[in-house]
Amino acid sequence: MARLRVLALTRRYEGRTVLDHVSFEVADEEILVILGPSGSGKTTLLRLIAGLEPPDEGHVLLDGQDITEVPPHRRRIGMMFQEYALFPHLNVFENVAFGLRMQQLPEPEIRARVRALLEQVGLPGYERRDVHTLSGGEKQRVALARSLAPRPAVLLLDEPLGSLDRALREQLMGEIRSLLKAERMTALYVTHDQAEAMAIADRVLILHQGRIEQIAAPEELYRDPATPFVARFLDVGTLLEGRILSGGDPAEVETPVGKLWGRPRGTIHAGMRAWVLLPHYEGTTRILQGAPYDESEKPGGPVNVLDGEVLERRFRGLYVELRVQVAGGMLRQLLPAGSLRIHPGQSIRIHIPADAVRIWPRDAKRTRSSG
Numbered sequence: 515m516a517r518l519r520v521l522a523l524t525r526r527y528e529g530r531t532v533l534d535h536v537s538f539e540v541a542d543e544e545i546l547v548i549l550g551p552s553g554s555g556k557t558t559l560l561r562l563i564a565g566l567e568p569p570d571e572g573h574v575l576l577d578g579q580d581i582t583e584v585p586p587h588r589r590r591i592g593m594m595f596q597e598y599a600l601f602p603h604l605n606v607f608e609n610v611a612f613g614l615r616m617q618q619l620p621e622p623e624i625r626a627r628v629r630a631l632l633e634q635v636g637l638p639g640y641e642r643r644d645v646h647t648l649s650g651g652e653k654q655r656v657a658l659a660r661s662l663a664p665r666p667a668v669l670l671l672d673e674p675l676g677s678l679d680r681a682l683r684e685q686l687m688g689e690i691r692s693l694l695k696a697e698r699m700t701a702l703y704v705t706h707d708q709a710e711a712m713a714i715a716d717r718v719l720i721l722h723q724g725r726i727e728q729i730a731a732p733e734e735l736y737r738d739p740a741t742p743f744v745a746r747f748l749d750v751g752t753l754l755e756g757r758i759l760s761g762g763d764p765a766e767v768e769t770p771v772g773k774l775w776g777r778p779r780g781t782i783h784a785g786m787r788a789w790v791l792l793p794h795y796e797g798t799t800r801i802l803q804g805a806p807y808d809e810s811e812k813p814g815g816p817v818n819v820l821d822g823e824v825l826e827r828r829f830r831g832l833y834v835e836l837r838v839q840v841a842g843g844m845l846r847q848l849l850p851a852g853s854l855r856i857h858p859g860q861s862i863r864i865h866i867p868a869d870a871v872r873i874w875p876r877d878a879k880r881t882r883s884s885g
C-alpha cells in the first residue's frame with residue numbers, strides 16, 4: 515500500500531514554476547531517492563511534503579488521508595535537513611530524546627529507545643557527550659538517531675551527507691540504508707550525487723526543471739533510461755543527433771556515425787529528427803580486437819557494427835575509459851579494468867545490439883508524472 519501519495523504538486527515563485535504537477539507514490543517501508551541537478555526543485559518538493567510551505571496546487575496524502583492543510587508538527591513526518599543542526603546546548607542524549615519528550619513518553623522508555631538508537635548508529639555510550647566535541651560524521655549519526663527516535667510515518671532527508679568528505683560519505687551511505695531498513699522506515703532522500711542515490715535507493719525519482727523524468731529502480735535507470743536527459747545525467751552512453759529512416763521496432767536512424775538500429779521510445783516516423791543513445795558499457799556493447807564476430811552469440815535483432823581507432827585510454831580505477839574515433843564521430847567506451855589490453859592507435863570493432871540502443875523523437879514531450 516502507498517504510505518505517501520503526492521498528487522500534481524505544483525509550486526511557483528514569482529510567476530516561475532519550480533515544481534510542475536509532480537505526482538508519485540512511496541510504498542510502505544520504501545526508500546525513494548529524489549535525484550536531480552541543482553535547482554531542479556528537490557528541496558522545494560520536500561518542503562511541500564513536510565508542510566513548511568504550501569503548494570500552489572496539488573495534494574499530499576499520508577496513509578490515504580489528505581494532509582495538505584495539516585501543520586508540519588501534526589503530519590507524523592520527520593525531517594533530517596542539512597541546515598537542521600543539532601541543539602548545541604544539549605548533550606547527545608537530550609538531542610536524541612528531544613522528539614520523545616515532545617511525545618511525553620515515560621522516562622524509562624525514552625532511555626531504552628535512545629540507547630538502542632545510539633547503538634544502531636554506532637555511537638554506544640555517547641549519551642553524555644557535548645555535541646561540539648563530535649566529528650562531522652558523528653554529528654550526522656546523532657542527527658539521524660534524533661530524526662528516527664519518534665518513529666515518524668515518513669522520514670525526509672535532504673542531502674544529509676552533503677557536508678562530509680567523500681570517504682565518510684561512502685561509509686555512511688551504506689549505514690543509512692541499513693538503518694532505515696532496520697527501522698522499517700518509509701523515507702524520501704534528496705541528493706544530487708548519483709553514487710549516493712544508487713547506494714541508498716529502492717527506487718530513484720529523477721527530477722529535472724520541476725518535472726519527473728523517470729521513477730525506477732537504480733539498475734533499470736541505467737538499462738532503460740526513459741528520456742535523453744536521464745541518459746545524459748547518468749552518463750549511460752553517447753547521445754547522437756539523428757534522423758529516422760524507418761520507424762518500425764527496431765527502427766533505423768541516420769546519424770553522424772552511420773546508419774544505426776535501435777529501439778524507439780515514443781512515437782517516431784520516417785523523416786523525424788531524433789536523439790540516439792549508444793550505451794558505452796562493456797557487456798551491453800562488445801569490443802573486438804580483430805576477432806571475427808561469433809554469430810551464435812548474436813542477440814535478438816540486428817547488431818550495429820562500428821569500426822574505429824582508439825585515440826585515448828584513461829585508467830579510472832575500476833574501469834578503463836576509451837575514446838574511440840569512428841567514421842563521423844567520437845564514442846566513449848567503458849571497460850572493466852584489466853579485461854582487455856587495448857592501447858591508443860589500435861583498431862577495434864564495437865558491436866552494439868539494436869536492443870541496447872534507444873531512439874527518442876527530438877521534440878518529445880515529457881510526461882507530467884508517472885507512478
Ligand SMILES: Nc1ncnc2c1ncn2[C@@H]1O[C@H](COP(=O)(O)OP(=O)(O)OP(=O)(O)O)[C@@H](O)[C@H]1O
Pocket residue numbers: 527528532550551552553554555556557558559706
Ligand atoms: N523562496 C524562494 N523564492 C524564490 N525562488 C525560490 C525559492 N526557493 C527556491 N527557489 C527556486 O526554486 C528552484 C528550485 O529550488 P530547490 O532548492 O528546490 O532546488 P534543488 O533541486 O533542491 O537545488 P540544490 O540541489 O541546489 O539544493 C531554484 O531555481 C530556486 O532558486
